[in-house]
Structure formats: structure tokens, C-alpha cells
Amino acid sequence: GDSVTQMEGPVTLSEEAFLTINCTYTATGYPSLFWYVQYPGEGLQLLLKATKADDKGSNKGFEATYRKETTSFHLEKGSVQVSDSAVYFCALSGIRGATNKLIFGTGTLLAVQP
Amino acid sequence: DVKVTQSSRYLVKRTGEKVFLECVQDMDHENMFWYRQDPGLGLRLIYFSYDVKMKEKGDIPEGYSVSREKKERFSLILESASTNQTSMYLCASQGVNQPQHFGDGTRLSIL
Numbered sequence: 543g544d545s546v547t548q549m550e551g552p553v554t555l556s557e558e559a560f561l562t563i564n565c566t567y568t569a570t571g572y573p574s575l576f577w578y579v580q581y582p583g584e585g586l587q588l589l590l591k592a593t594k595a596d597d598k599g600s601n602k603g604f605e606a607t608y609r610k611e612t613t614s615f616h617l618e619k620g621s622v623q624v625s626d627s628a629v630y631f632c633a634l635s636g637i638r639g640a641t642n643k644l645i646f647g648t649g650t651l652l653a654v655q656p
Numbered sequence: 657d658v659k660v661t662q663s664s665r666y667l668v669k670r671t672g673e674k675v676f677l678e679c680v681q682d683m684d685h686e687n688m689f690w691y692r693q694d695p696g697l698g699l700r701l702i703y704f705s706y707d708v709k710m711k712e713k714g715d716i717p718e719g720y721s722v723s724r725e726k727k728e729r730f731s732l733i734l735e736s737a738s739t740n741q742t743s744m745y746l747c748a749s750q751g752v753n754q755p756q757h758f759g760d761g762t763r764l765s766i767l
Contacts (some may be wrong), residue, residue, distance in 0.1 A: 576755065578758075582761070584759040584760050584761075585660070585746055585758035585759050585760045585761050586699075586746065586748075586753045587695075587758070588757075591755060631698060631699065642687050642704070642706065642750060643701065643704070643714075644699075644701070644756060646698040646699040646700075647698055648696055648697060648698040649698050
């Protein structure tokens with residue numbers, strides 16, 4: 543079935559380090575892809591999205607490119623800050639006409655140390 | 657900004673109790689969702705609703721029901737709470753061609 547696989551955490555980085563969180567998906571058709579972020583004690587917030595192949599989503603210094611050939615949507619940031627410490631979820635939607643339903647990965651905890 | 661409000665941040669109930677989790681959104685969104693979040697499992701969809709009085713089962717509906725009597729309010733009901741329903745519950749709402757917006761979650765413990 544349709545699914546999202548993201549790298550297991552926790553990912554621990556020093557401030558100003560480069561971040562990559564891998565995300566791959568399995569789906570029939572052409573899903574939309576999302577990254578959501580969950581800060582401690584809060585709900586999920588949409589970080590960025592891409593709706594078609596080769597689209598690049600970006601927000602707050604984070605980027606992810608929709609790669610249809612590798613079925614991937616890896617999250618990157620050039621220089622992380624302590625305030626980026628959170629859980630990051632990759633998700634897809636738009637499968638088999640279920641345009642509103644999201645399928646989430648298991649989440650990756652990012653801890654940034656000063 | 658979209659505001660999705662869940663009635664409780666923390667809730668403790670006993671096995672066998674009937675539990676109500678409430679969610680209200682202020683953006684006149686058609687779609688509303690209930691998820692549960694568990695470590696290592698991510699978010700799993702319990703139920704969703706695309707209109708007043710309409711509901712559809714998600715991936716894990718067993719042991720739950722929902723109610724949507726008004727457009728802005730979507731309630732999750734645990735008919736007879738069990739310890740395996742201890743979890744974080746997240747509500748979301750969504751307008752047409754918009755991403756989902758989440759509340760802050762309710763951490764429910766069933767003793």
C-alpha cells in the first residue's frame with residue numbers, strides 16, 4: 543500500500559551544521575508531498591510542500607525537492623539553529639482520489655546543540 | 657491565521673469510561689480529522705469528516721466514534737476507554753485545496 547519512510551532518529555547536530563532528513567515514498571499516481579514540524583508541546587505545523595515532480599518547497603531556510611525518479615522528498619537546511627530542535631514528519635496526500643487524506647512517516651527527532 | 661482548538665491539553669480517565677475529545681476550528685473549513693500519535697508509529701488517521709453530519713473511517717477506527725453536528729466542531733468519542741487508547745490525539749481542519757492545520761493535541765491517559 544501507500545506509505546512514507548523516513549530516517550530514524552534522533553538526529554543530533556551542532557549549531558550551524560548541515561541537515562538532511564531522508565524521506566522516500568511508495569504510491570501509485572502523483573501524490574503531493576509535505577514536511578510538517580512539531581515543536582515540543584505543540585501540534586504539527588506545515589513547514590513546506592510540493593505538488594508535482596521537480597517542485598522545490600522552501601520555508602525558514604528549509605528546502606525539499608520532489609524527486610519522482612527516486613520517489614524521494616529529502617529535507618535539507620544549510621545551517622541549523624537550536625530553535626530548529628523538533629520532530630519532523632514527512633507526509634503524502636492525493637492518492638487514489640483521496641485528496642484530503644495524509645499518510646505520515648514515523649517522524650524524525652532533531653536535537654540541535656549549542 | 658487558522659485556529660484549531662482542542663478542549664484539553666491533558667486528560668486522565670479510567671478504563672470503561674466514555675470519553676469525549678472536542679475540537680473547534682474558526683475558519684469555516686469543510687474537512688476535519690482526528691489522528692492519534694504514538695512513538696515509532698507517527699500519526700494514524702482515526703476518522704475524518706468532510707461536511708456536517710458526514711463521517712468516514714480512517715485507518716484505525718475501532719473503539720472510536722465521532723460526531724459533527726456543526727461545521728466548526730468535530731468530537732471524538734471513546735465509547736468505553738481502554739488502556740491501549742492512551743495516546744496523544746491530534747485534531748486537524750482543512751479548507752478546499754489547502755493543507756491541514758493542527759491543534760496542539762490532547763494527551764490522554766487511561767488508567
